[in-house]
Amino acid sequence: MIHRKPVGRLRNITVTVDPSGSAYASCLFDDSLEAPVHELSEKPKVIGIDLNLERLAVCSDGTEHGNPHALKQHEKKLKHKQKLLSKKCKGSKNWKKLKTEIAVLHEKIADIRKDSIHKMTKRIVCDSQADVIVIEDLNVSGMMRNHKLSKHVQDALFYEIRRQIEYKCLWYGKTLVMADRFFASSRTCSNCGWHNDGLTLGDRQWECPVCHTRHDRDRNADMNLASFGLKALAGDAGEAKPLEMPSVDDRAATHLRSMASVKEEKDHGYSMEASRFA
Numbered sequence: 436m437i438h439r440k441p442v443g444r445l446r447n448i449t450v451t452v453d454p455s456g457s458a459y460a461s462c463l464f465d466d467s468l469e470a471p472v473h474e475l476s477e478k479p480k481v482i483g484i485d486l487n488l489e490r491l492a493v494c495s496d497g498t499e500h501g502n503p504h505a506l507k508q509h510e511k512k513l514k515h516k517q518k519l520l521s522k523k524c525k526g527s528k529n530w531k532k533l534k535t536e537i538a539v540l541h542e543k544i545a546d547i548r549k550d551s552i553h554k555m556t557k558r559i560v561c562d563s564q565a566d567v568i569v570i571e572d573l574n575v576s577g578m579m580r581n582h583k584l585s586k587h588v589q590d591a592l593f594y595e596i597r598r599q600i601e602y603k604c605l606w607y608g609k610t611l612v613m614a615d616r617f618f619a620s621s622r623t624c625s626n627c628g629w630h631n632d633g634l635t636l637g638d639r640q641w642e643c644p645v646c647h648t649r650h651d652r653d654r655n656a657d658m659n660l661a662s663f664g665l666k667a668l669a670g671d672a673g674e675a676k677p678l679e680m681p682s683v684d685d686r687a688a689t690h691l692r693s694m695a696s697v698k699e700e701k702d703h704g705y706s707m708e709a710s711r712f713a
């Protein structure tokens with residue numbers, strides 16, 4: 436089945452065969468079209484996106500994109516089938532049948548994730564009419580090393596979200612700003628800038644003692660990301676200028692990595708999320 440009529444010159448074809456036996460051919464065509472140029476108005480529309488496990492993406496324009504929890508939806512069924520498989524004689528007819536059923540289930544989970552992330556990133560980058568997208572540079576590999584979190588972090592596929600946002604920004608001519616992973620997006624009051632150093636992992640709501648604004652943790656974080664984006668775009672003369680993209684922070688120093696994972700746990704409440712989802 437051809438999903439879309441191809442345009443341009445065929446560059447290569449990749450044939451993939453899934454463990455369940457389904458085969459796909461991906462054809463890469465060069466349409467020779469240039470990526471749209473980033474042209475920012477004086478007052479660009481900036482959207483900050485806070486990624487977290489529970490709500491997946493909370494945007495500063497008020498939209499939320501829920502986590503489909505693809506693995507959780509089918510986890511019981513998957514575990515049941517895996518248990519049955521362990522009792523079958525390896526290589527037998529029933530063993531092969533179960534093996535295929537498990538592979539189909541894994542593909543189903545992957546498809547739910549892929550589908551929801553594609554829809555979400557398209558809505559964020561294209562449908563939102565935003566000129567500038569600001570996301571946090573999360574240390575995904577650091578999170579994956581934390582065994583308790585890995586399943587849910589994989590489930591949320593933060594890395595995939597960032598990858599899709601990056602290339603979709605290029606496609607649709609949007610500017611992407613990557614906030615430093617040490618940026619205290621959750622702990623800073625988005626109204627007055629006061630730092631709430633006492634914010635704990637369980638504080639989903641908090642009130643600023645200085646300006647008395649009541650904050651939803653994630654909404655406050657994405658508001659801060661949006662203003663971070665505006666500041667990052669303003670050049671010395673106060674003019675908006677697009678940043679180089681993708682501006683992924685690839686600092687390799689190990690002490691920075693370990694500090695980053697501590698910061699992420701503090702700032703995003705991953706530890707708390709993990710216990711909630713465990």
Ligand SMILES: [Zn+2]
Nearest residue numbers: 624627643646
């Ligand atoms: Zn305040």
